[in-house]
Structures are given as structure tokens and as C-alpha cells.
Amino acid sequence: xxxxxxxxxxxxxxxxxxxxxxxxxxxxxxxxxxxxxxxxxxxxxxxxxxxxxxxxxxxxxxxxxxxxxxxxxxxxxxxxxxxxxxxxxxxxxxxxxxxxxxxxxxxxxxxxxxxxxxxxxxxxxxxxxxxxxxxxxxxxxxxxxxxxxxxxxxxxxxxxxxxxxxxxxxxxxxxxxxxxxxxxxxxxxxxxxxxxxxxxxxxxxxxxxxxxxxxxxxxxxxxxxxxxxxxxxxxxxxxxxxxxxxxxxxxxxxxxxxxxxxxxxx
Amino acid sequence: xxxxxxxxxxxxxxxxxxxxxxxxxxxxxxxxxxxxxxxxxxxxxxxxxxxxxxxxxxxxxxxxxxxxxxxxxxxxxxxxxxxxxxxxxxxxxxxxxxxxxxxxxxxxxxxxxxxxxxxxxxxxxxxxxxxxxxxxxxxxxxxxxxxxxxxxxxxxxxxxxxxxxxxxxxxxxxxxxxxxxxxxxxxxxxxxxxxxxxxxxxxxxxxxxxxxxxxxxxxxxxxxxxxxxxxxxxxxxxxxxxxxxxxxxxxxxxxxxxx
Numbered sequence: 425x426x427x428x429x430x431x432x433x434x435x436x437x438x439x440x441x442x443x444x445x446x447x448x449x450x451x452x453x454x455x456x457x458x459x460x461x462x463x464x465x466x467x468x469x470x471x472x473x474x475x476x477x478x479x480x481x482x483x484x485x486x487x488x489x490x491x492x493x494x495x496x497x498x499x500x501x502x503x504x505x506x507x508x509x510x511x512x513x514x515x516x517x518x519x520x521x522x523x524x525x526x527x528x529x530x531x532x533x534x535x536x537x538x539x540x541x542x543x544x545x546x547x548x549x550x551x552x553x554x555x556x557x558x559x560x561x562x563x564x565x566x567x568x569x570x571x572x573x574x575x576x577x578x579x580x581x582x583x584x585x586x587x588x589x590x591x592x593x594x595x596x597x598x599x600x601x602x603x604x605x606x607x608x609x610x611x612x613x614x615x616x617x618x619x620x621x622x623x624x625x626x627x628x629x630x631x632x633x634x635x636x637x638x639x640x641x642x643x644x645x646x647x648x649x650x651x652x653x654x655x656x657x658x659x660x661x662x663x664x665x666x667x668x669x670x671x672x673x674x675x676x677x678x679x680x681x682x683x684x685x686x687x688x689x690x
Numbered sequence: 691x692x693x694x695x696x697x698x699x700x701x702x703x704x705x706x707x708x709x710x711x712x713x714x715x716x717x718x719x720x721x722x723x724x725x726x727x728x729x730x731x732x733x734x735x736x737x738x739x740x741x742x743x744x745x746x747x748x749x750x751x752x753x754x755x756x757x758x759x760x761x762x763x764x765x766x767x768x769x770x771x772x773x774x775x776x777x778x779x780x781x782x783x784x785x786x787x788x789x790x791x792x793x794x795x796x797x798x799x800x801x802x803x804x805x806x807x808x809x810x811x812x813x814x815x816x817x818x819x820x821x822x823x824x825x826x827x828x829x830x831x832x833x834x835x836x837x838x839x840x841x842x843x844x845x846x847x848x849x850x851x852x853x854x855x856x857x858x859x860x861x862x863x864x865x866x867x868x869x870x871x872x873x874x875x876x877x878x879x880x881x882x883x884x885x886x887x888x889x890x891x892x893x894x895x896x897x898x899x900x901x902x903x904x905x906x907x908x909x910x911x912x913x914x915x916x917x918x919x920x921x922x923x924x925x926x927x928x929x930x931x932x933x934x935x936x937x938x939x940x941x942x943x944x945x946x947x948x949x
Contacts, residue, residue, distance in 0.1 A: 598778030598844070601741060602851055603768030603795030608802050612791050616782045 487669055488662030495648065495670050502647030503674070505565040505640070506633035509572025513629060516545075516577035521584030522610040527596065528588055530606050542585070546578030550636055551643060558644045568645030572633045583625040587618040620689055627682040634678045638671045692716035693855060693887050694740055699749035701735050709735040711911035712749070717855075722881045723889045724898040726915075727908035728931050733891040736908070737857050740889065741770040754854055768795030771848025773877075775860035777840040781833035785824060785843050788832050789815040792850030811850075818849040822876065838869030845876060856880065858890040862897070870894075874901050895927065 459465075489495075520538045522528050529535035550571045557567030591614065599613040615622070641649015648671060655663040694717040701710040709732040717723055717740075725733045738744040739751050742763045751758040753766050771792070779788050793811040794802055801807075807815075819825050822842040827835060832843060841861060848856050858877060862870035874890075878901050881888040892898050898905055899919040907915030907922075907930035915926045931942055 592776075594774060594776050594778040595780055597743065598772075598774060598847070599780065599791050599794070601743060601767055601770075601772035601778075602792050602847065603764045603766075604791065605764060605794075605799055607799040608791075608794045611803055611805075612783070612787075612794065613780055616780050619782060 483661040484665040484668075486662050487665035488660075489666045491663070492666070495651070495667060498648040498651050499670055499674055501565050502637045502641065502649065502671075503634060505568045505645070505647055506572065506630065506637040508565075508569035509576065509633045509637065510626070510630045512569065512573025513575075513577040513580045513633075514626060516573070517580035517584050520577075520581045521588060522606075522614060524581060524585035525588035525614075527591075527593070528606075528610065528614065538581075538585075542578045542581040544578070545574050546582065548575060548578075550575035550640065554640045554643050554645045563644045563646060563650070565646035568637060568640040568647065571640060571645065572636060576629045576633060580625060580629050584618070584622055587621045587625075588614050591617040623689055624686050627686055631678055631682045635675055638675075691719045693719040693754055694889075695752045696736075696739065697750050697752070699739060699746045699751060701732075701739065701744060702747045709911055710739070710746075713911075713913055714749075715906065715913060715916070717887060717889060718904075720881070720885045720887055722878060722901065722903045723887075723906060724902035724904070725889065725891045725906045725908060726893075726895065726898050726930055728933070729893075730910075731908040732911045733908055734859050737859050737889060737891055740855070740857055741767050741772055743772075764795060768851055769854045771851045771853035771856040773841070773844045773848055773856060773858040773861045775863045777837075777844045777864075779832040779840055779843055779847075781831065783832060784829050785832055785835070786812075786815055786819065786828040788843055789818055789846045789850050792818070792847040795851070814852065815846075815850050818846040821849060821880075822846045836869075837865050838872060841865060841869070841873050842876065845873070845880070849880070853886060855887040855889065858888065860891050860893065863893060870897065877901075895922075898922075 520542055523530075523534045523538035524542055526535060529538070553571035553574055554568055557570050561567045561570075588610075595617055596609060596613045599609050604612065637645075637647060638649045638652075641647045641651070642653045644650060644653075648667060652664060652667045652671070655667060696713055696715050698712055698714050699710055700708065700712050702708045711732075713736065725736065727733050735744055739746055740753065742751075742758050745758075754769060756762055756766065758766055780791070787805070790807050790811060793807065793814065797807070797811070816825070816828075819828055822845055824835075824839060824842055824846065827839065832840060835843065844861075845856075856877070861877070862873050865873065874897055877888050877890060880886050890901075899922060902919050905915065905917065905919055905922055906913055907926065909930055909932060914929050915922070917926075928942070931945070933942065
């Protein structure tokens with residue numbers, strides 16, 4: 425065996441690899457300008473409009489909290505809608521995610537099917553789903569919870585599946601080698617290995633669902649959004665302002681709570 | 691009586707690499723066999739054929755009299771415990787839960803969905819933990835243990851299966867010399883006292899010589915030596931560790947002079 429002789433050349437560097445970043449940046453800026461031009465977006469109108477907007481927002485100056493207890497009840501309904509939607513998403517995701525993880529799926533067909541179902545659920549906007557469910561089930565929080573559940577099950581299932589795919593091959597092999605079957609491998613090697621990540625994703629989805637549940641009321645899916653919809657339609661700015669503040673406050677609280685919980689977990 | 695018999699087995703991986711190029715061998719019941727060979731010789735693949743973690747491309751594998759096939763894969767695995775180089779424990783689970791996974795094959799999936807185990811399973815797990823000397827660590831998380839301790843949990847998991855055979859794939863390759871010694875002694879003792887057949891893949895020639903009843907030497911997918919440790923001469927070591935493309939391998943001579 426002859427060791428290969430290499431003479432290190434210290435005098436010249438190899439040619440510098442070409443950096444295309446400036447070209448891409450220029451292309452992006454050109455595209456943006458073209459879009460503004462094409463859609464005839466006028467920044468002048470925006471400047472004039474600012475004054476009008478200021479006048480419109482000033483109508484919300486005096487929030488009217490006279491019906492506070494009713495509003496808080498509505499907020500509770502909205503939170504319950506979000507919670508039920510999240511639980512529904514969790515149940516569906518826990519069932520589908522192991523099938524949608526390439527390294528776990530018992531059969532390639534099961535993998536494809538689970539993936540496509542998750543993709544489909546994710547692709548359906550929850551606002552659209554809420555409209556459909558409201559039409560089918562009538563006004564109220566149930567269609568809202570279902571809409572949130574279906575849409576976020578798609579997300580949660582994908583997140584879980586990707587986490588399950590990242591678990592080391594050896595961990596699955598260790599449990600497989602004892603003669604465990606598919607559900608046992610999932611329960612004893614899969615979920616325990618990703619429990620922290622999974623809880624983090626779940627909190628994120630809960631957080632998102634609270635925000636979305638308030639909006640879903642606007643299409644008739646109950647809760648505080650429906651009340652906001654009504655007061656806005658009646659030009660009742662004071663009450664609208666109060667409702668918006670309550671929504672904002674709740675979202676802030678949920679946001680901090682879930683951030684705190686996630687910090688505790690890691 | 692042989693508990694495992696392999697009949698003209700070959701294994702070709704999807705990428706075209708032929709890891710096992712026709713091996714026929716028998717493993718005697720209650721024996722302690724060490725498979726020696728350089729990295730990439732196919733030792734791991736051969737071991738993994740014995741519990742169906744890999745399937746043969748041609749030829750067949752028989753364990754406790756049954757031919758390995760898709761339909762009896764899980765049943766066979768439940769009778770054959772496996773110990774891994776990287777321990778392959780579920781790190782977030784407690785030591786005792788890891789050991790209890792050795793009982794899963796005997797339980798329905800519904801009960802195990804809720805982490806419910808029967809008292810007899812828990813007793814078996816306790817016994818296995820006592821056997822490897824880790825009773826006091828039962829409720830520690832598996833990843834809080836040292837390498838040697840984790841490997842002992844791996845062995846306890848295999849013991850909890852109440853297996854006929856334990857396969858150990860490089861069980862000491864990630865351990866320090868003292869832990870390696872302890873693990874090998876534990877495996878030998880399990881073989882002697884419980885009559886469980888043990889097959890171990892090893893890198894270390896000295897450990898193989900000291901612990902094995904029988905040594906199988908492998909090189910590039912073939913068995914090149916099969917005999918007792920006493921029969922393992924420097925010359926046979928040369929054939930086991932021979933590197934294909936190199937004729938006068940001074941590094942090989944140097945390495946083997948210490949073996």
C-alpha cells in the first residue's frame with residue numbers, strides 16, 4: 425500500500441464559488457415592482473385614506489362594558505370551542521400520525537392514504553369548513569369546533585408524523601426485536617420518544633385555535649365572534665370595542681400561558 | 691440439538707451490496723458462540739437474520755424448529771432476545787418500563803395501549819432487573835444511566851422475554867474495558883445458569899477467546915473459520931481479518947500481534 429502523495433499548494437486558492445444572491449435579490453425586487461404596477465396599487469390612495477381611517481377608528485374610543493358578564497360568557501364559549509377543536513384534532517392526529525410516518529407505517533398504502541388524508545384536512549381552510557358545517561348543523565359552537573378540529577388535525581398529524589420519523593431507528597428496533605406489534609411499537613417507542621415535542625405542538629395548536637375560534641364566530645359558529653359580528657353590523661362601536669378588547673386580552677393570556685408552559689417543558 | 695440452523699442463506703440489500711454470500715451453520719442449544727470478523731464482514735446481518743430483523747434473499751433460517759417466515763416473525767422474535775451496540779432503549783421511559791417492553795409480545799395491544807401490565811409481568815421484570823443488579827435504578831429514566839448500566843437494562847429487557855436465545859450485536863463496542871468485562875461475564879453467566887443460547891458479535895479477539903465455546907470467523911460475507919477458541923491460530927486470524935485488495939498488510943500483522 426502506497427500512501428498517496430499530496431503536495432499542498434499554499435500559493436493560490438481554488439476559484440471562488442459563484443454567489444448568485446445579488447441576482448436573486450434583483451429578480452425579487454423586480455417581481456415586486458411588477459406586481460405593484462400590474463395591480464395598480466396606489467400608495468397615494470393609502471396616504472389619503474389614512475385620515476379617513478383615523479376618523480373611523482376614533483369611533484371605537486369608548487368601549488362599552490355594560491354587558492361585561494354576557495361577553496365573558498361568550499368568551500367562555502369561544503374558549504370551549506377552541507378546546508374541543510383541539511381535542512378532536514389530537515385524537516385524529518394520534519391515530520393517523522403513526523400511519524403517516526414513513527419508518528413506522530405497516531404498509532406503503534396505509535402511509536400514502538394517511539398522508540393524503542392529512543394533506544386534505546390541512547388544505548381545507550377552517551373558515552370554509554365552518555361555513556359548510558354551519559350550513560349543515562346550524563348556528564352554534566359545534567360547527568366551529570368541528571371546523572377547527574378537522575383543519576388542525578391535518579397540521580398536528582403532520583407535525584407528529586415528522587417527529588416520529590426523526591426518532592432513531594435503533595429505538596424502534598429495540599422494541600420491535602421483542603416481538604411487539606405495530607400499536608405496541610408506536611406506544612412504547614414512538615410516543616414516549618417525542619412526548620415533549622408533541623406537547624409543544626399541541627400547545628401551539630391550542631393557542632392558534634383560540635385566535636381562530638374568535639374569528640369563526642363571524643361566519644355564525646357561535647361564541648364571541650358572533651356577538652362581534654352583530655354589534656358591528658348595528659354600528660354599535662362602543663360594544664364592538666369592548667368585545668375586541670376582551671378577545672385581545674384572552675389571546676394575550678393564552679399566549680403567555682402557553683409560552684410559560686412550553687418553557688417549563690424544555 | 692441445534693436451536694438455530696441457517697441453510698445456504700444469502701442476503702443482498704436493495705443497493706446491491708451482498709452482505710451474506712451463502713452461509714450454512716447450526717447453533718447448538720445452550721452454547722455460547724462468538725462471531726468474529728472485520729467491520730463490514732456481515733456479522734450484524736447474520737445475527738439479524740436469526741430474529742427476522744432482516745430476511746434472507748435466498749436460503750432459510752430455522753429457529754426452535756420453525757422456519758422463519760412473515761407469519762411467525764413476531765412469535766420468533768419473542769423467543770429470541772436481542773442486545774444492541776447502542777443499547778436501543780427508549781430513553782424517556784423508566785428502566786422498569788423498558789424492561790417490561792420485553793413482555794409486550796405476550797400481551798394484547800389493547801392493554802398495552804394504556805401501559806397496563808399483569809402482576810406476573812411485573813414480577814418477571816423485577817427478577818430480570820435483580821439479575822442484572824439494577825433493582826435500585828428501576829424508576830430512573832433510562833437515559834440517566836451510564837453506558838454499562840444501559841446495556842444491562844438492554845440485557846434485562848431481553849431476559850424479560852424469557853427467551854430461548856439471546857443475540858448480542860457488538861454489545862461492548864461502546865463501553866469501557868471494565869464495563870465490557872462485566873457485560874461479557876453477565877452474558878456468559880446467563881448462558882451457563884439459565885441454559886439460554888447466546889450468540890455474540892465481537893470485535894475483540896481476546897474477549898472472544900476467553901468467553902466463547904465456539905468461534906465463527908467471517909470475512910466479506912463468508913464463514914472462513916469455525917472452531918473452538920483453542921483452534922484459533924494466528925494464521926486463522928490472518929484469514930479472518932484479511933483485507934481484500936491488500937497483499938502484504940503490515941497494519942494487519944501489527945494489530946494481530948497483540949491479539
